[in-house]
Amino acid sequence: MSKEITARAVDYSQWYNDLIIKGELADYSAVRGCMVIKPYGFGLWENMRDVLDKMFKDTGHVNAYFPLFVPKSLFEAEEKNAEGFAKECAVVTHYRLKTDPDNKGKLIVDPEAKLEEELVVRPTSEAIIWNTYKNWIQSYRDLPILINQWANVVRWEMRTRLFLRTAEFLWQEGHTAHATEQEAVEETVKMLHVYADFVENYMALPVIKGVKSANERFAGAVDTYCIEAMMQDGKALQAGTSHFLGQNFAKAFDVRFSDKDNNYDYVWATSWGVSTRLIGALVMAHSDDEGLILPPRIAPLQVVIVPIYKGEEQKAMIDEKVDTVVKELKAKGIRVKYDDADNARPGWKFAEWEKKGVPVRLTFGARDIVNGIVEIARRDTSEKQNHNLEGLAGTIEALLEDIQHNMFHKAKTFRDDNIRKVDTWDEFVKTLDEQPGFIAAHWDGTPETEEKIKELTKATIRCIPLDNPQEAGKCILTGNPSKERVLFARAY
RNA sequence: AGGGAAGUAGCGCAGGCCGGUAGCGCAUCUGGUUUGGGACCAGGGGGUCGCAGGUUCGAAUCCUGUCUUCCCUACCA
Structure with missing residues (x-):
């Protein structure tokens, strides 16, 4: 039993918080509703982002970047969308601070620096993007536009939970424009499948692909497709959405084009996104009472090596062996760390890396090296076994794949049973x-x-x-x- | 947003009712012994007690305000 992590059975919410804080994925910040993503957590996000980014590129998309601020008049153009988000928007009303004349050393908002038009901090970017697309689209030859952006967005939530619901979060949002309805619908569904592929095969999280009912639909969309995952407490978590927007935004922003037959019509649109919320899903679906359990394909670290020795002589002998193994593992593209810090004993390191969910631990004991073996411990099942130093890298490579699949099947069995x-x-x-x-x-x-x-x-x-x-x-x-x-x- | 709890050293907490200038465990630093599942001994460092006012000779402690976090409820395309 972990000394630092509240057991699921005792307090499920606290368990989740402990995993994130003690697992060093994120930290609280001095800003209400906002969190700090720590290097280990950000490493996880970077791996997720890299895989998704490649998937987007492979399906013909390109990245771009649009402004954080959206003038209120643009934001309100598509009425349903604006209405849907209105009550959770942060709004910039001034552009300057000044020294408080009554309280030196303090700053106040300069009342003379009021903006003529308020700026909404984007809760999503449809408005600013469609306002821009209007200038880019005249002919069917300009279509399709297949753009994605990696960005932060702000949705002012009353209640926050690390990764699952924070005022600011990171995500990607794809925004595409098409000449025909059919093509836009196909794009919507295609990206839903990309998401499902990613979440299942990289995050080891089984999902159900479906369509939202009218009540749950994205404001401004004609149809919202989603992937839904099940957490260990049986609750559902929406892991990604892909929206068929019809001509709603094209009409709101007057984006029209001439087709081959010189007909003049509104373009068809989609938008789709996944966010850092996926990390919350990952944590809640796979972890146990000892800590995080991360799927190998996106884990920041896949293998950690812990030495056990008495004296400098044994340490030197282990260092030499480990050096060779690390090179072999790295040659196979495996992310590995040799934890030879001398201020912690092995038992402490074992617990620490288990808490952080590293898929595989190798224990290099002086005794073992003499016998030409090493202990392999896998995080997902807690199983340990000895293995010859010979052929170790190949075994680890296969083991990581096995863990990846085992995690998926375990989650899938749980979901199907429930x-x-x-x-x-x-x-x-x-x-x-x-x-x-x-x-x-x-x-x-x-x-x-x-x-x-x-x-x-x-x-x-x-x-x-x-x-x-x-x-x-x-x-x-x-x-x-x-x-x-x-x-x-x-x-x- | 309503209700409840909390904020004192990096972390976890005591002290607070009864005001007198801050303590414990872990971590950290130094030295030594250790190392196969969260080591041990000795010595040391570190805190304007969330922040801002107020009461008082004196505030971690009493009063007011405010910020942040957690839990429950409400809200959540």
């Missing part, structure tokens, strides 16, 4: 309270019913899965006819 079909209201309520997870149930398709269910149980429709089997049934609440089951859950 999706339950429910057909009556009583059973629905009981299941939500007693067996947290996703519930597949019939729904009559109306926003009113969804709202009522949310009111009564706090559960929302997470998504209507893609390729959902069609099956006649009766709505769980109203008894009205339904043609398919949808997924309900309480969500983060």
